[in-house]
Amino acid sequence: MYFRKSIIAITGLFLCLFLIVHLSANSILVLPQEVARGLYNSYSTTLRESPFIKIVAYILYLSIVLHVIYALVVTVNNRKAKRKGYAVNRFRENSSWTSQNMGLLGITVLLFIVVHLANFWARIKLGLGEGVGLDSEGHVDVYKVTYSLFQNSYYVLFYSLLMIPLGLHLYHGLKSAFMTLGFYHKKGLRILAKVSLIYAGIMALGFGIIPIIVFFK
Amino acid sequence: MKVIFKIWRQENTNTKGNFQSYEVDELTEDMSFLEALDHLNEVLVTKNEKTIAYEYDCREGICGQCGVFINGRAHGPHDNMTTCQLHMRSFRDGETIVVEPWRASAFPIVKDLVVDRSSFDNIIEQGAYISAKTGTAPEANSILVRKEIVDKAMDAAACIGCGACVATCKNSSAALFTSAKINHLNSLPQGKQEASKRVLEMTKQMELEGFGSCTFTGACEVECPEGISIINIAEMNARRTKAKWIG
Known part of the structure; x- marks a missing residue:
């Protein structure tokens, strides 16, 4: 139980760190068209060619897989611990909806990740589907892939709306990961709760608003 | 004061349980929740029906025996309180009060509202x-x-x-x-x-x-x-x- 929960916490925290880097890179997209294209494409080329990033990418894939598998195992175990629920359960009076539904939120985020990987990772890294051209500087035109995807209002809606469950998952996940790993400083935990809220807010808002900005560019 | 108790009845660990409703009259707001259950049991005795099994000991909030799930909350609607410290004034006249035993695989039901801890x-x-x-x-x-x-x-x-x-x-x-x-x-x-x-x-x-x-x-x-x-x-x-x- 401890080992499993610790794996979920450690991989979760790594994914939290990854999201900061991801959002920083995404913020390039709000710049004026041509500046954004140049910067975004050269940035993604640098990432793809770096051996260090290659290792980090594998750690990232492994983190997602482990986070999901162990969450599933723990959830199955938890269900066994409470085979029958209550006819009436007013859990909203003693805890947040978010904390009670991390599994549901997680599955929603996972669905998002699958679509997101199919949209970008599969096309750019695996070369599946429609081919990706080069920009004027000879870099793979990742910007065009992003830009054209977010001309479709359904994708904009999907990408923006699903940042709500992501934000909620991060808000509870970040603070409880620290507690799972044994952080029990009273004042520190109060600060951590605020940090989690701010972090989750920035992530959800940041990732959610960029597709809308790109759509209206 | 009158309430309707909807209580989980289960003969033993291996049988299937179900809810049964009991309309209980002649209660006062000053009665504790356990006293209201006592009153219900007295009525059941006079009717020659099986009494409801529930646990209690000190009735002053320090022994931890009286745990039951009341209207969707452990120990009833208030935070940080034992069942014995809960009073009928916390409920409305005519309210239906759902009473369930603790639900956990590690706490098998012994009988009705009593679980094995x-x-x-x-x-x-x-x-x-x-x-x-x-x-x-x-x-x-x-x-x-x-x-x-x-x-x-x-x-x-x-x-x-x-x-x-x-x-x-x-x-x-x-x-x-x-x-x-x-x-x-x-x-x-x-x-x-x-x-x-x-x-x-x-x-x-x-x-x-x-x-x-x-x-x-x-x-x-x-x-x-x-x-x-x-x-x-x-x-x-x-x-x-x-x-x-x-x-």
Whole structure:
């Protein structure tokens, strides 16, 4: 139980760190068209060619897989611990909806990740589907892939709306990961709760608003 | 005052239970919840029907026997309270009150609202004590302990083992109970000698008993009659990691 929960916490925290880097890179997209294209494409080329990033990418894939598998195992175990629920359960009076539904939120985020990987990772890294051209500087035109995807209002809606469950998952996940790993400083935990809220807010808002900005560019 | 009790009836662990409704009249707002159940049982006796099984002992909020799930909350609608301290004035006249036993695989139902909490005893047996012979009570100042440590240990020691934490937890986790017992003794000088063994064996037993894992929903600390904080669980996790890797 401890080992499993610790794996979920450690991989979760790594994914939290990854999201900061991801959002920083995404913020390039709000710049004026041509500046954004140049910067975004050269940035993604640098990432793809770096051996260090290659290792980090594998750690990232492994983190997602482990986070999901162990969450599933723990959830199955938890269900066994409470085979029958209550006819009436007013859990909203003693805890947040978010904390009670991390599994549901997680599955929603996972669905998002699958679509997101199919949209970008599969096309750019695996070369599946429609081919990706080069920009004027000879870099793979990742910007065009992003830009054209977010001309479709359904994708904009999907990408923006699903940042709500992501934000909620991060808000509870970040603070409880620290507690799972044994952080029990009273004042520190109060600060951590605020940090989690701010972090989750920035992530959800940041990732959610960029597709809308790109759509209206 | 009149209420409708919708109560879980189950003959024994192996039979299937179901809800039965009882309209109970002649109650007063000043009656405790248990007195209202007593009254219902008296009525059932006069009708020659089977009485409802529920547990209680002290009826003053310190023994932890009277745990039941009332209208979707452990120990009823108020935070940090035992069932015996709940009064009928907390309900509306004519209200339907749903009463269920604690639900957890580690707490099998014995009969009606009574569950078997032996799994808690099994955890206790793995180290919620010190094995040194202490003799008679020593002079209080012979072992000096810092005030904030005493306070922390006593806050954890307040746990009465009622099981509300397990009952309310969506995973039926016993983390709050176990952490309270561990932190109580591991904080104090008398408990230090067996600190590592205690935390490792008690947490291991907690898993063996079939309790779920802690997700930090915080529901337990709201329902705990003693208001024991979930920070205890984080501290137990830290103690466990230290015991496991450092010793």
